[in-house]
Ligand code: B12
């Protein structure tokens with residue numbers, strides 16, 4: 016119960032209502048022993064970055080199925096520079112392979128598509144943060 | 151491991167505190183994390199900044215009540231009210247941690263979206279991390295940090311509280327108990343515990359059936375209590391009644407200051423803080439005592455085998 020806990024912000028930018036994936040991942044990470052701050056639908060990049068700062072999360076997770084991933088991620092990365100707050104960003108949803116590669120070049124840490132098992136996401140988080148959860 | 155974090159966190163922590171004083175939100179957020187991971191860090195705030203922390207006039211309002219009663223939505227509305235006066239607001243919203251995995255889904259923030267980009271509002275979500283009183287051991291330290299930052303109002307939302315999660319009474323100056331229709335009948339209102347700690351009663355979801363009946367029942371129960379307590383009807387989702395709630399909180403604040411009761415509450419808070427620090431110390435000592443651990447499990451085993459033998 017004591018000591019460091021992994022804190023993750025799960026946000027769903029954009030105007031579409033595809034929140035099932037975000038909820039599945041939020042619950043899955045909770046069950047893996049993490050503290051998940053779920054900010055729900057229709058978040059602007061500004062809202063996401065400000066929330067991440069105040070919650071001092073270790074990772075930001077963005078769920079994007081609308082096709083707007085390039086512009087959203089670009090904006091989020093810019094704002095992180097602006098506020099001088101840097102943590103790894105994970106993206107999930109419908110991301111074409113070429114775009115995924117481009118996102119990784121821009122500085123996104125990992126991209127996950129439909130059907131990804133939660134265990135794989137957990138493993139990647141632990142790898143990127145260099146820690147092991149207590150379960 | 152725990153020793154190492156303690157050493158490295160101390161240095162970082164001092165530097166962070168200076169930045170918190172200059173209203174740096176990134177530093178405030180980091181400092182809260184260090185407190186959550188090691189609540190005893192609160193002692194260094196007291197050591198270094200006692201005068202700053204004790205001289206600020208931050209007013210602490212607690213919101214408690216059963217799961218889903220509308221606490222977060224009401225906080226959201228109330229904060230909008232406060233912001234109109236220019237007050238700066240720090241929010242602490244606690245949600246339950248799983249006793250099985252230690253994980254938590256912190257979902258209070260989702261109700262407070264309209265304040266996300268307002269620099270005059272700072273929202274922090276916390277897991278209860280094994281504490282049973284509806285809050286978290288780090289809460290007292292976080293309040294000190296908020297005072298150091300200089301928020302005019304500090305708002306604490308407890309986990310969805312049942313009947314015995316009453317720690318908020320040791321934390322807040324004014325305790326607002328949020329009720330909603332469908333939460334039981336008159337008997338629930340008569341039970342000991344959470345009903346006893348409210349300074350102001352809110353009947354939220356007044357747009358729903360049953361709120362008038364709840365008000366009648368509540369008035370009947372409160373009629374014979376020695377101190378007169380307000381009941382406010384609200385619809386948190388539309389903001390109806392929230393101006394009246396804000397007024398009631400202001401008059402309670404005035405009453406506490408006028409009667410000197412506010413000082414008594416401050417001392418009660420400090421005493422409880424001391425108590426949580428001592429309890430944690432004792433627990434750590436017991437945990438570290440290898441032999442003692444063995445003896446305790448032996449004892450537990452003995453009892454279990456006795457109970458199961460019959
Ligand atoms: C269910 C669904 C809907 C539901 C959404 C219900 C809801 N509340 O979520 C409804 C019916 C509402 C819907 C509506 C629409 N949809 Co739709 N929908 C789907 C569908 C079939 C499945 C999505 C889903 O829920 N999957 C289940 C979840 C669990 O999977 P997931 O989201 O992919 O998440 C997994 C991974 O991606 C990853 N992941 C996801 N997020 C995150 C986040 C992090 C941090 C991490 C680490 C991982 C991660 O992990 C998850 C678990 O493996 C997809 C097609 C598809 N196969 O994906 C289309 C799809 C997303 N929809 C699409 C479209 C076009 C629409 C509509 C615009 C259709 C229309 N013309 O009306 C509307 C939009 C309406 C609106 N305002 O939002 C398109 C999007 C096209 C694009 N991106 O270019 C898709 C791809 C269908 C298609 N092939 O055309 N939709």
Ligand SMILES: Nc1nc2c(ncn2[C@@H]2O[C@H](COP(=O)(O)OP(=O)(O)OP(=O)(O)O)[C@@H](O)[C@H]2O)c(=O)[nH]1
Pocket residue numbers: 215216217218219220221222223224258261309310311354355356357358384385386387388
């Ligand atoms: N009809 C109606 N619904 C409301 C009102 N206030 C809140 N709700 C809804 O009630 C649900 C729960 O609201 P929250 O604010 O999350 O409740 P809470 O007490 O903070 O919940 P926990 O933190 O989980 O204990 C949400 O769907 C709100 O939209 C109200 O006045 N009327």
Ligand SMILES: [Mg+2]
Pocket residue numbers: 221222223257258307
């Ligand atoms: Mg809430």
